[in-house]
Amino acid sequence: MxxxxxxxxxxxxxxxxxxxxxxxxxxxxxxxxxxxxxxxxxxxxxxxxxVGVQRFASDSSWHPSAGPTKGQFNLVPMIAATSLATAGAVLLAAPLGIGSAVFAHFYAPRRLRRAYGKMIELLAGIPSVVYGLWGLVVLVPLISRWHPPGTSLLSAIIILTIMILPTIALLVGAAFDNLPSEYLRASAALGLSRGRTVTSVVFPAVRSGLFTAVLLGTGRAIGETMAVLMVAGNVVQNPTRIFQPVRTITANIALEMAYAMDGHRSALFVSGLLLMAMVIVLAGFAEWVSRGRIHG
CATH class of the missing domain: 1.20.5 (Single alpha-helices involved in coiled-coils or other helix-helix interfaces)
Structure with a gap:
């Protein structure tokens, strides 16, 4: 051959x-x-x-500009904020994105499906700073009326949900497009309803595509910077309530890299290395899932 x-x-x-x-x-x-x-x-x-690896988890706070001996290098509050914001966004965006793709492919009329698809593509192409500006001007004041100060973990979760939802919807839609038509014809021949076809035929057939879409959406949520920086409040603290201001790893790098020197600058690169490791793990897991290694 x-x-x-x-x-x-x-x-x-x-x-x-x-x-x-x-x-x-x-x-x-x-x-x-x-x-x-x-x-x-x-x-x-x-x-x-x-500084050593241990101090990035054991120091009392984050004040690295004082130098390696007197500075504080605790990254745990920002790791926790990043993880919680990402997890919350994925938990909201995954069912919404999958549901919107199901609606567009199996329930919407052809004309509505076409318009709906264009709208999702438009949402996916909007720059993140525009989402952040909308969140700062509209979303944060709304949350502030409910529970001040408004800039909070909840704001970050909502913004990330809106941002990754079209990504998940488009990738799930692509998985539906690649589904062999014989599956749907066989389901129709058996007399299965549309809902039963989706849950019992379509979802099992495109399971790896669903997982890949969610994982790639998670990767975007982890790496998002500007929108989260504008709505999260940027206070370095361990989040214990959803209305607390928080600072994510990406926002921390963007805020401090411009003036960071010596050990402070190197500590920010540790943050970047940590983010890179998280994305590599997600990409590897997505590749593993896309090869059909997860079975029901």
């Missing part, structure tokens, strides 16, 4: 050039990823050497 493929390429030089060009693009993409990870490790190494 390999020899026949090679002989075929040899007869078409343009295909050979295309194959090597694509290989080069793949190698370049991989090299960029390795360089980014290597850069983060290199910039984080002074903090690991002078």
């Amino acid at each position: 390999r020899s026949s493929w090679s002989s075929t390429l040899s007869r078409f030089p343009s295909d050979t050039i295309l194959v090597w060009l694509l290989r080069g693009c793949g190698l370049l993409t991989g090299a960029i990823t390795v360089l980014i990870v290597g850069f983060l490790i290199w910039e984080s190494s002074p903090a690991f050497r002078d």
Whole structure:
């Protein structure tokens, strides 16, 4: 098989050039990823050497500008805020995104489905700073009337939910589009209702696509910066209530990198390395799920 493929390429030089060009693009993409990870490790190494790993979880607060000996480097409040905001957004956006995709593909009339799809694509393309501006001007005052100060973990969860919902909906819709039509015809032949077809035929068939959509939406929520920075309040504290102002890891980097020096700067790169690790784990898990390794 390999020899026949090679002989075929040899007869078409343009295909050979295309194959090597694509290989080069793949190698370049991989090299960029390795360089980014290597850069983060290199910039984080002074903090690991002078501060140590333990202090990022055991120090009393986050005040790194005082230096490695007198500074405080506790990242736990920001890790907790990032995790809670992401988890809350995913718990809300996943059922909404999946439900909207089900409506568009199996219940909406054709014209409405087309308009609905364009609207979801538009939501997915809106810049995050626009979401943040809307949240700051509209959402935060609404929450403040209910429970001051308004800038809070709840605001971050709602903004992230709105931002990742179209991503999940589009990816789930793509999974539905790839579903073989024989599945639906067989379901119709058995006399199954539309709802029973969705729950008993469609969902099991595209299970890996559903998991992948949720995981990639989670990755976007983890890495979101500007919108969360504008509505979360940016107070470094362990969140114990949903109405408390919080600061996420990404917001912390954006706020402090402009003036950070020496150990402070290196500690921020530790935060970036932590985020990179979280995204890599999510991407690996999404790839594992997309290969159909999870079975019901």
